[in-house]
Amino acid sequence: MAAQCFKTDVLVVGGGLAGFHAAITAREAGAKVIMVEKNYSGTSGHSTFARDMMLFHEEWGDCLQDWRDQFIHIGEYINDQEWVDILLKEGYDRFRDMVNWGMPFYLREPGTTGFPGDDHPYGNAVMSDKIGFPKPEEEPFRYRHQRTKYRKSTAIIKFGKREKLMDARKKALSIGIEIIDHVMMTELIKRDGRIAGAMGFNTRDGGVYVFECGAVVMACGSLTFKPAYFSVQCNTGDGVAMGYRAGAELTGMEFGTGMWVCKDVDSVTIDGPVAELGLTEDCFTNGKGEEFLDDTAHLPTNIHWPLEVHKGKGPLFHEPYNYDRSNFEDALKKYDETAEGPWLTMMDRAGIDIFHDRFEQYMSFIGNIWPGGLKINTKCETSVPGLYAAGDSAGSNFTGPTYGTLGSGMCHAAVTGHRAGKFAAEYVGERDSVTFTQAEIREFEQAVMGALERGYGFTTEHVLTRIQQTLFPYEVRIIMKEDRLKAALTMIEFFRDHLLPKTYASDFRDLRNYHEVRNMIVGAEVMLKTAIMRQESRGWFFREDYPRRDDENWLKWIIAQKGQDGEMTLSTQDIPMEWRGDLSLPYEERYMLQYRLEED
Amino acid sequence: MAIERIDKEKCIGCQKCVDACIMDVIRFDETEKKAVIKYPKECYCCYNCEVGCPSGAIYVDPRRLRPITPAWS
Structure with a gap:
């Protein structure tokens, strides 16, 4: 079957909440937009299962400084505070966008004030019965995550139904966004150092898809390894890997989630x-x-x-x-x-x-959900011109090494999605698009479909199992130590150099598995090398060989990038002085969480 | 284990489950006009299919077919 070629201004990769915000915003700014999703846009990805979103609004009595303090204390001063402010201040407008698209939310019971979890013995067991569309300035139902009392300032709203993204899909289609489902993108294409397009394949019929575009918004979600937690099975680090192979900087990759x-x-x-x-x-x-x-x-x-x-x-x-x-x-x-x-x-x-x-x-x-990803500035630009990132694919460093509050991931997805769409549409502007030659398209086909032609060797299931066996024992990525991290890295490199080239895909569905494990290996290598580099503990990042925070040497972000020679380069960027908090405080006061590694 | 059955008597061929499956486990049989389980090993028990099915045709057991290495045993 011949490759299908598409021309568009902005290609949004990933049909979750971040992708929909990016696509709708770019389209409303006048850009031609195609959204492409390896599964089905509207029921796939981590967003499908999220039921909460953090929502700050000063008019409802929220105190900005309290919310900021919560994020920064839990993030242990590694947060990008510019992004913390953006999320808190722009979440409300994104919420209004979603209501206007037709997404319902839980509404406050009339006549009630405050938060139900604050004084009810069963905490959040008290919930509103009403679902609908809040009017402008009307406060929807909000609650606080009562059980974790250190997250006491932030308030959270609830989406009104599980299939919330189907309303976004309806909105997207109604304004002329083309949605292409069951197509997995496998590689970005650059010309003259900037984004020119992307290639992928249809997981149902194996057709190769080539997109010529001015900008790509990567909204593929996070890097996970198909763990025991069903919400993230689609999120195999596709965006992180494609961006890395295209030369983009990554950050926050050493941090992980359990x-x-x-x-x-x-x-x-x-x-x-x-x-x-x-x-x-x-x-x-x-x-x-x-x-x-x-x-x-x-x-x-x-x-x-x-x-x-x-x-x-x-x-x-x-x-x-x-x-x-x-x-x-x-x-x-x-x-x-x-x-x-x-x-x-x-x-x-x-x-x-x-x-x-x-x-x-x-x-x-699980992997790396909220902390790390493709490094972005406040316009959601990555270091590759024309490549933007949003949602869990984006490394904004908003949350530091932990997860500051329930619902912050969805707020981040909506706010970064909107910004990525806005600035991608501006960037595309008057730019000429590239047209690929037949010879180039044949190369793309080989790159995408190669693993199908082998017919023998290692199965994709074998590679996945090996990756999980290497990374999932608690002593590798949760209670870390240099020798165990290096041992895991040795295995990942073996999978990269020996297993993967001898792996075959048994059908078009299995070709998706092949590209997923290929991407997981890239992500795992970045994750392990950056974890080895950070010689301290901070938040969820715990090393038993460096069990204390090292404020003198490690108030920094780590940046990973593929060098000219194809090898990974690592560098650091200092956290600005004004974001480091009160360094004169005693350690136990400055850091609420004490690890207690000592034997009893 | 995992997605165990789609009851052909109850299935109305709406394909909601085909679209809802995050792992592309379910496909549509064009001859019988019913949803069928094609890749049960890929099922991670998210229940999107069973919860969304308008005729209650689907049953999912909460334990996967493919074991996952635990953090500790």
Whole structure:
């Protein structure tokens, strides 16, 4: 089948919340826009499962300084504070955009004030019943993530339905955006040092797609390794890898994320459901039957838990107190309707009664969701002219090494998506587009489809399993040490140099798997090399060989880039002095989270 | 394990599940005009298909077919 060629001004890669904001904004600015998605735009990616968005609005009594302080304390001074301010100030306009597109949200119960979680014994179990379209300046239902009390300032709104992005899709189609689904982009194309297009293939019929365009917005989501947490399975670092191969700078890649999962039903994190159902009397015990979390566990920390196991006191259990399930009937029903997944249904089918059964849990290392990605300036430009990034693909450093508040990822996606679309449309302007020759197109076809022609060798499943076996043990990326990080890097390099060239794809669907593991390997290499470089601990980034923050040497961002010779170069950029907080404070005051590595 | 069945009697061929599957597990059989499970090993139990099905034709078990290396055992 001959390659299909498309010409457009702005190509948006990725059909999630960031992609829709970018596409709609660019289109409304007058650009011709194509959105391309490897799955289906409107039901795919991490955004599909997100149900919350952080929303700041001074007119509703929010204090900017309190919200900033929360982000910066939890981010441990590694946040890009310019981006923190942009997110807080522009989130409201993006929320109004989404309402105008036809996305419903949970509404405040008439006559109520304050936040339901603040004084209710079951925390967020009290939720609004009303879903609709808030009028301008009308405050929607908002709540605070009560269980993690150090996130006490920020407030969060709830999307009114699970298929929220389908309303964005309707809006996008109605204003003339072309949406192409089931096409996975595999490589960017540059001419004279700037973006000229991109290539990919259809995962259903294997057709090669070549796009000639003036600008690309990379909105493919984060770098994960298909972990035990279903929300991120689409997000295999495609944007990060394509950008890296095109020569763009990456930042924040050393930071990683873990999620708490029930060992027997590990597809969904249990942290959210427990918090949202207000099961505040639950506790967590170690293998000796002791409660092991202290007050700082309410911080967004994922370190105390694996540390307990590292000290030899595992396994870890979730211990419910004996709740009367009937107290939660309403909350249960609402939770299953609005949540990431029908979590209670899942636990029921696995034979686990969360109100009465003790169950084992572990932490699943996911990858790099919120912290890192393609380095962007405030116009969402990467270091490659014509390449923009938004959402989890973008490394804005807004959150530092942790996740400052629930809902900040969606706020980031909306705000960066809008900016990327706006500035990509401006950039394209009067630019001449490039036309590729037949010979060039044949080269693109070979690059995209090559793995299908082998027919034998290693399977894509084998490569994926090997990557997971290398990165998922807690002692590699959660409780880190130089020798183990280097051991993991040695394996990743072996997969890159030996396994991948001998890997074949069995059909067009499997070709998607091939390109995904190819991208995961690129991302893993950047992730491990930058983690080796940062010789300190900070937030969720914990190294047992450097268990303290090093403010003297490491108030910096690490930047990774492919050099002229194809090898990775690493550099650093200092955090501005005015963002470093009060360096005269004693260590235990400056940093709320204390790791407690010492043996008991 | 994972997506176990799409009940042909109940399936109305609306293809909502085909579009909703984040892992492209489900395809549409043009002859029978019904949704079919094509790549069950790729299913990560997100429940998009079962939750979105208008006729309750789909059943998903919460445990995947493909095991994932745990952080610790």
